[in-house]
Every structure is written in C-alpha cells, then in structure tokens.
Amino acid sequence: xxxxxxxxxxxxxxxxxxxxxxxxxxxxxxxxxxxxxxxxxxxxxxxxxxxxxxxxxxxxxxxxxxxxxxxxxxxxxxxxxxxxxxxxxxxxxxxxxxxxxxxxxxxxxxxxxxxxxxxxxxxxxxxxxxxxxxxxxxxxxxxxxxxxxxxxxxxxxxxxxxxxxxxxxxxxxxxxxxxxxxxxxxxxxxxxxxxxxxxxxxxxxxxxxxxxxxxxxxxxxxxxxxxxxxxxxxxxxxxxxxxxxxxxxxxxxxxxxxxxxxxxxxxxxxxxxxxxxxxxxxxxxxxxxxxxxxxxxxxxxxxxxxxxxxxxxxxxxxxxxxxxxxxxxxxxxxxxxxxxxxxxxxxx
Amino acid sequence: xxxxxxxxxxxxxxxxxxxxxxxxxxxxxxxxxxxxxxxxxxxxxxxxxxxxxxxxxxxxxxxxxxxxxxxxxxxxxxxxxxxxxxxxxxxxxxxxxxxxxxxxxxxxxxxxxxxxxxxxxxxxxxxxxxxxxxxxxxxxxxxxxxxxxxxxxxxxxxxxxxxxxxxxxxxxxxxxxxxxxxxxxxxxxxxxxxxxxxxxxxxxxxxxxxxxxxxxxxxxxxxxxxxxxxxxxxxxxxxxxxxxxxxxxxxxxxxxxx
Numbered sequence: 001x002x003x004x005x006x007x008x009x010x011x012x013x014x015x016x017x018x019x020x021x022x023x024x025x026x027x028x029x030x031x032x033x034x035x036x037x038x039x040x041x042x043x044x045x046x047x048x049x050x051x052x053x054x055x056x057x058x059x060x061x062x063x064x065x066x067x068x069x070x071x072x073x074x075x076x077x078x079x080x081x082x083x084x085x086x087x088x089x090x091x092x093x094x095x096x097x098x099x100x101x102x103x104x105x106x107x108x109x110x111x112x113x114x115x116x117x118x119x120x121x122x123x124x125x126x127x128x129x130x131x132x133x134x135x136x137x138x139x140x141x142x143x144x145x146x147x148x149x150x151x152x153x154x155x156x157x158x159x160x161x162x163x164x165x166x167x168x169x170x171x172x173x174x175x176x177x178x179x180x181x182x183x184x185x186x187x188x189x190x191x192x193x194x195x196x197x198x199x200x201x202x203x204x205x206x207x208x209x210x211x212x213x214x215x216x217x218x219x220x221x222x223x224x225x226x227x228x229x230x231x232x233x234x235x236x237x238x239x240x241x242x243x244x245x246x247x248x249x250x251x252x253x254x255x256x257x258x259x260x261x262x263x264x265x266x267x268x269x270x271x272x273x274x275x276x277x278x279x280x281x282x283x284x285x286x287x288x289x290x291x292x293x294x295x296x297x298x299x300x301x302x303x304x305x306x307x308x309x310x311x312x313x314x315x316x317x318x319x320x321x322x323x324x325x326x327x328x329x330x331x332x333x334x335x336x337x338x339x340x341x342x343x344x345x346x347x348x
Numbered sequence: 349x350x351x352x353x354x355x356x357x358x359x360x361x362x363x364x365x366x367x368x369x370x371x372x373x374x375x376x377x378x379x380x381x382x383x384x385x386x387x388x389x390x391x392x393x394x395x396x397x398x399x400x401x402x403x404x405x406x407x408x409x410x411x412x413x414x415x416x417x418x419x420x421x422x423x424x425x426x427x428x429x430x431x432x433x434x435x436x437x438x439x440x441x442x443x444x445x446x447x448x449x450x451x452x453x454x455x456x457x458x459x460x461x462x463x464x465x466x467x468x469x470x471x472x473x474x475x476x477x478x479x480x481x482x483x484x485x486x487x488x489x490x491x492x493x494x495x496x497x498x499x500x501x502x503x504x505x506x507x508x509x510x511x512x513x514x515x516x517x518x519x520x521x522x523x524x525x526x527x528x529x530x531x532x533x534x535x536x537x538x539x540x541x542x543x544x545x546x547x548x549x550x551x552x553x554x555x556x557x558x559x560x561x562x563x564x565x566x567x568x569x570x571x572x573x574x575x576x577x578x579x580x581x582x583x584x585x586x587x588x589x590x591x592x593x594x595x596x597x598x599x600x601x602x603x604x605x606x
Binding site: 231 | 399401404406429430431432433434436437439441443444445446447456457460461506509510513
C-alpha cells in the first residue's frame, strides 16, 4: 500500500474480519431499528445486508485492492441472491407443513370425504390419493412411451419436412392451456363418445399436457449424446436400432428421467383438466375406468373453497400430501436409474 | 483373415460438394498403409468410405467401386452393417461408451451382435485387451467405467473394442493426434503387432509417424478451396519420403507446401 518495492504479496482480509463486519452491520441495523420508526424483519434484513455489502467492499478495497473488493462484492451479492431464492421454496414448504400438520393423521390417509360436510371434523383424502396415483400412472404409461418414441424419431431418424412438422406441432402442444386440454377430452371423449367421467378420461387430458414436455426434454437429452458414440457403435457393425436402444438411450437416461419427473410433477398438480374429466367425488372409487374420481389438487380446490376451518385444514393436508407424493416419486425415479447404472458398470 | 482393398475411380460427395474425386488404389492385406496430406484434402473422407461410414451423414454419398477381396462394398444388396462388422474403425478422439465398464466396452460389439455366452465374451475380452497391450493395466478393474482411464488407455480400449469383433481390416483416423508421445509410441508398437493379422490403414498428420509405421504411404491433396481432394500418389513409404515421383508430394513432405 506504500511506496515499497513492488511485491507479489498483498494484504488479505481475514475471515474473522468479515465475520466482524457482518456482526457490526447487524448490530448497527438493530440499533437503527430500535431508535427510529423503521420496523419489520424484511426491512431489517435488507438494511443489514446493504450495510454489510458496503462496509465489506470498502474495507476490502483498502486492504486488498479494488479487484479483490469487486470480487468480494459480487460474491456476496450472488450468495445473497441465492439465499433470497431459497426463501420462497422454504416458506412454501414450511407453511404447508405447518398448516397441514393439523390433519396429518391416520384418519386422513384411511378415510374419504364420504358423507363429510364442510363443517364436519374428520374425513380424509384417501380417495383423492388413489385418484391422483391412478390418473398420474395412466398418464405416464401413455405419455412416456409415445413421447420417447417421438423424440427418438425426431433426433435419430427424422430428416426434412416430417420431422420439422412434428417438432412444430409439439411446440404448439406445449402452449396448450391445461383447461383447454380438459375441455378437449370433455367434448371429445366424454360428451362426444359418451364415455362418462372417469380417472382414465383425466389421464387422457393430462397426457395431452405431458406428452409435449416429455418429447421436448427427451429430444434435448438425446441431442446431447455425442455423435462420436453413435459412430463408434456403427463402426462395430451394430445396427442403428440397437445403437439407439443400447448406447444412446442409456447414455441419455439420467437426463430423460429428470425430464419425465418434471413432467410428472407438473401434471400431478393440475386441477382444471381433472375437474372437467374425472369430475371429482367424495367417496372412494378404486377403478379409474368407471365413474367420477377425485384427485389431490381437486380436493385442495374444493375443500379450500369452503370457508370452514375443518375443510380448510383438510385442504392444507391434501396439499402437503401432494408435495410428498411428488417428492416420493422423484426419489424413487432417482434411485431406480442410479441402481441400473451401477448394475451395468458392475457386470462382469 | 486380412483382406485386400481396392478402390476404383471412387468419388465421395457431401450433398452437392464433391469431397474426393477419382481415387484409385490397391491396399495389400497384412500391411500398414498411411494416408497423409493437408487438412481438408479428403483422406479422412476416403477412410470413411471404406467401411461405409461416410453415408451416415445426411446427404453424403459415394460413387465408384470399393472392392474388399473382389467383393464390391457398394454393390447391390450389400448391408452396410455387415461391411462395418468386417472393417473396424478407430477414431481420432477416444470414444469409449460412457455408461459401460471397461469389460462391457470391449465386448460391446460382440454382445450387441448376439454373442451371449459368458465364456466366449470373457475370452474375447482378455484376448482383445491383450492384443491392445492394455490387459496388464486394467485386468484388476474390468468392472470400472471405461471413461475413467487416461486418454492413451482409452484409445487402446477403443482399439481393443474394434479388434474384439475380429474385423478383416482396421481403419484408424488420426488415432494418436490427441495423445502424448508415450501413448503414441504404445499405439504405434501395437499397430506393428496387429499387422500380422489385419490390413491397417491409418490417416495421420504426423509424417514421422507415417514414416515409422507404414509400409506404403499415399499422399492426398487439393488444388484449392472448394475443389475435390485427389490421391496424388501412393508408393512404398521409403520411396515417398526419399524420392517421390511427384513434385507436389516432395513439396509437402519437405514442408514447402502452400
């Protein structure tokens, strides 16, 4: 910092100093809030963070020079942004857990809403869980094979106009609002073909939503597989279809599974199409092929619409269950793909 | 098992662009032939026409004849998959299958072509890895991922994978350009050993390498951008490097090209 001979060494800000600056910033802010009319936790955090940023940057500039000061400033800014981004996630989770805990009991997971009015205590979401699981399973069973095949066609075989047309229509499908998908199945399948409300009809509507997501995400993942692997396989005299099945798909599998899970998570939370196609029911209907069924988001929608605490509590627990269902599915998928990968590597 | 290769007036196209023109040459079995020439002269394209890998790219096609022991590779009714089974290929960058173990990589060609017996696969894996000089380095970790090996080891793994299906011809497209000198030496030694059983054709930018390993050398060049590549001459390697018949060859190997 003085006029001494130039050296490669320069001062560094010890971690302790950074901690001290943070503590001081917090202290100053608390004092400020105590002495002035300023109030509120969000404001306090914001002011403390700003003071910390300014103080740390000023200190670092004096001791470490301007480049390091900028580095510290941006690092702190990015870290704060990260923490900020976590706030909605954890507040949604935390609030749902807090509100849903009231009815998170055995009865909720074993009973339906049959002959339970809005004001009645008790009742449960068993019928809705059954509905959600069956509808999403039907949707996945229909969409994943078709979607994967379409993606494989576009990436591996499609050339020229047909592939471009398919890609265009997939893009159009991606933009279909979910209620339109529900209306389509309602008018075509239920009213047109007179099939009646059912979980399967809901599966059809959800497939319309899920299919384009699967196609697009799988397509991107298949494109990421380097051509050199395909060429290596061709050069061994392995036919194209076997190359795709045994080399390309396994290589892209983790990404494809992630895409599928995102799609599953998305359709699991759909309400409008299910309302229009499965109609909703208060009692348990184990068959997705006949009669109205409920689902978790639909139950949340209907229960939260009643201005009774008993009903609203059930809605919160249903919402919590919905999050848990998606989470469990996600974990299962991860576990499955991980095991299959290790198995392949370990085989000798 | 090694077979003779004969190209007769071979042209290769990328869409409307003619990449190589009028290549006529003969490659004897159990020999190493090096193809040299400036970038873009079509030597790699020619190599890829031999096992019909050229046509994998959209719009690419080939005219002319390419004979493998008098059988035209481009004849009617010839299955490219069968051609590729008979003519193996090693690429510029090592490309082991990332989801597979070392063992699975080596036997991939056999297994995906229907060989199921574990005994056969085990034998083939050991034999191929031995002929690729890799057995001693990996025999204790055959179950580990192939992508975890070093670059030179990966390239030898790819060579083992290529020879595991017992091809008659082995094509190598700049197999050492991504490797250090020691790995390069290992692969050159390997080529000399494999020469007893295979017809080997190697594309290389390294003229010392061509001079070291090959029996015959072919020189490709282009007259200018946008013109097709041609085979200028092909001859015994010592002759090409000491007394070539063509002025252009001499200019290239002495560094006076361009």
